Amino acid sequence: MHFRNLPLKFLDLHTMKKHNYSAGPCILPQEVFEKSAAAILNFNNSGLSILEISHRSKDFVAIMEEARALALDLLGLTGKGYQALFLHGGASLEFLMVPFNLMKENGKAAYLDTGTWANSAIKEAKAFGETVLVASSKPENYNHIPKGFEIPADADYFHCTSNNTIFGTQIKSFPETNIPMVCDMSSDIFSRVLDFSKFDLIYAGAQKNMGPAGTTLVVIKEEILGKTGRNIPNMLNFQQHIEKESMYNTPPVFAIYASLLTLQWLKNLGGIAAIEKINNEKAALLYTEIDRNPYFKGTANTEDRSNMNATFLLNDEANAPLFDEMWKAAGISGLPGHRSVGGYRASMYNALPLESVQVLVDVMQEFEKKVSA
Template sequence: MKHNFGAGPCILPQEVFQEASQAVIDFNNTGLSILEISHRSKEFEEVVKETEQLVKELLNVPMGYSILFLQGGASQQFAMVPLNLLPENGKAAYLDTGVWATKAAKEAKKIGQVEIVASSGDQNYSYIPKNYQIPSDASYFHFTSNNTIYGTEVFEKPQTSVPTVVDMSSDILSRSIDVSQYDLIYAGAQKNMGPAGVTLVIIKDDLFHKSGRTLPSIFDYEAHAKAGSMYNTPPVFSIFVSMLNLRWLKAKGGVEAIEQENIIKARILYDEIDRNPFFKGTAAVEDRSRMNVTFVMDTPELEAEFLALAKERNLVGIKGHRSVGGFRASIYNALTISSINALVDTMREFEENHQ
C-alpha cells in the first residue's frame, strides 16, 4: 500500500476512484463514458446541479452568492480577481505569505495599483504576519489561507471593512468557515475537492462588474454565472469526480467532521516532529498548517537517508519543496490516520537506527 503525501494533485478516497473508473466505461447506464458525454445533456446538467448544491450545503453558503466551476486553476484567478474587482483608479491590498500570494500580487500589479500590507518573506515565509493595517480605501483585500510550500495557515479571517478575497486552494473543505465573511473565495480543486482541471469560485453577486472594466466574456464572472458554469465547455470529468468526492465528504459527516479528523492527524505528526531529536518543524508553531506539514532534520546530511527509508516504507511525496528543503507531508482530507501513523513509525525507526 502506498501512503500518498503529495502536495497535489491530491489523494482521493478509494471509493471515489472506483466510482469514477466505472463512469469512464459507462456513465449512469447511458452506454457512454463520462469522458464523451455531452456537457449539454440532461445527465451532466444534473451533475453540475448536484455538485453546486453539495458545495452550498457543505460550506453553508448563504443566499446572494454564485457557485462557479471554472478552468485555468488558481493562477487564472490571480488575473480574474483584479480584472473584475479593481477599478482603473482603484487600489488592491495583498498579504504576502508565500509563492502563490506573491504570484497573485504580481498578476494584479499588471492590471492596477497594489499595496502589500505585510510580508513574511523576511523569514522565508515561516510565519503569518500579524498586526498589519488594511487600507480602508482599498477596492478589496486578498490573502492566501494556506501556504502549501511553507506549511503555514491563516485560521482567522483578517478584520477589515473592505471586500475580502481569499485563495483557499489547499484548505477548502478541510475546516469550517463562515462564507458570509468573505466576498470571493476561489480554490483549485486538486487538493481537497477533486482532480486537477476545475476551479471553484464562490462569489457574492454584488461584486459583478465592480471594476467597471469592459472585459472579454471568458474573464467575466457574471457571464459564467448566467451560463451556469457552461459559458464554454466545462471540465466535465473533473466536475464529476468532485461531485463524487463531495458526496463522500457529506457521508463522513461533512466539513465539521473532517475538520476534527484533520486536527487529530496534524497533532499526531507535529507531536512526533517536536519529540523526535532528528527532526524539527519549519513553521511558527502558532501558524502551523493542518494541510501541509513542513520539517527538516537537525543533521541535513541525513535527509537523503531518511528519504530512502521512506521510499522503502511506501511513503510517497514527502520530499520538501526546494524553497524550504527537508520534508513536506501534505495531509489532505482523504489521507487516513493509518498513513500518518506509517510516517510516524518510519521517523521512529530512523531514530532507533541512529541511536
C-alpha cells in the same frame, strides 16, 4: 490489517497501496476512484463514458447543478447571495480574474503576502492598478503569518491566501474588514470550519481536497460584481459565467464529476465539521513527533503551522539517505519538500487516512532508533 502493526521489513511495495503525501495532485477518497473508474467505462448505464458525454446532456447538467449546489451547502452559503462556479485555468487564472472583476479603473487592492502563490497573485494584480502590500513574511522566508496589519478602507478588496503549501503555514484567524475579502483557499478548502460568509470571493484549485486537476471552484457573492467600470472579456467575466450557469464554454466534465463525488463523500462523512476533527488529529500526531524527535525540526512558527502541509527538516542532512530509504520502504510517496525549499513536506489533505500519518510517525521513530544506535 494495519500496516503500522507490521515491522518495516515485512512491508511489500508490490502489494500495499502507497501512503500518498503528494501536495497536489494528491490523494482522493478510494470510493471516488472506484466510482470515477466505473463512470469512465459506463456512465449511469448509458453505454457511454463520462469522458465522452455531451456537456449539454441532461446527465451532465444534473452533475453541474448538484456540484454547484453542494459546494454552497457544505460552506453554509446556500441562500446567502452566493454563486458557485467550476471554471478552467486553476487558481493561477484567478490571480488575473480577481483584479479584472473587482479592481476599479484607477483603483487599488490590498494584498497579504504569505508565500509563493500569494506573491504570484500580487504580480498579476499590479497590471490592473495600485496594489498595497499590507504585510509580508518574505524576509523570514515565509515561516509565519503576519498579524496586526492594517487594511486600507479605500481599497477595492483585500486578498489573502489561507494556506501556504510550500512553507507550511496557515491563517488561523482572518481579519475584520469592511471591504470585500477575497481568499485563495486552494489547499485547505473544505478542511476546517470557518464563517465562510466573511468572504466575498473564494477560489480553489480542485486538486487538493476536492478532485483531480482540471477545474477550479469559485464562490462569489454576486453583489460585489459589476462595479469596476472595466470592459471585461467574456471568458474572464464572472458575471458571464454566472449567467451561463458555469457553462459559458465546454467545462472540464470529468474533473467536475470527480469533484462532485468527493463533495458527496464529504457530505456523507458529516461535512466540514467531521473532517476537521480528523484533520486536527492527523496534524497533532505528526507535529507531536516532529517536536519530540531530536532528529527533526519543523520550519514554520508553531502558532501558524498548517494542518494540511507539515514542513520539516532533518537536523543533520547526512542522515537523509537513511531516512529516505526508510520512508520509501514503508510505502510512503510524495514526501520531499517543494523544489524551492527542500526538506520534507507531509501533505495531509482530507482523504489521507490517520493510518498513513501513523506509518510516517513509526518510520520517524524507527529512524531515531537506528541513528541513535
